[in-house]
Amino acid sequence: MILRFGELKKEKEDLLEELDKRDATIKDLEAKLAQMQNDYNSLKMAKMLEITDGDMENAQKRLARLIREVNKCITLLSDK
Secondary structure, eight states: OHHHHHHHHHHHHHHHHHHHHHHHHHHHHHHHHHHHHHHHHHHHHHHHHOOOHHHHHHHHHHHHHHHHHHHHHHHHHHHO
C-alpha cells in the first residue's frame, strides 16, 4: 500500500510538472497570437492608407463622373 502511494505521488508530481509546462506554452502562444494580431492590424491599416498614383487617378475619374451625373440630374430637375 505504501509502495503504491509512493508511485501515485510521483505520478502526480510528474503530471503537475507537465501541466505547468503546458501552461507556460499556452501563455507563450497567447502572447505570440496577440502580437501577430497587432501586427496584422497595423499592416491592414497601412494598406488602407497606401494610395498609389493609379488609385488617385481612378478616384479622380470616378469623382468627375459622379459630378457629371449630378449636373445632369440638376439640369433635368431645373427644366421641369
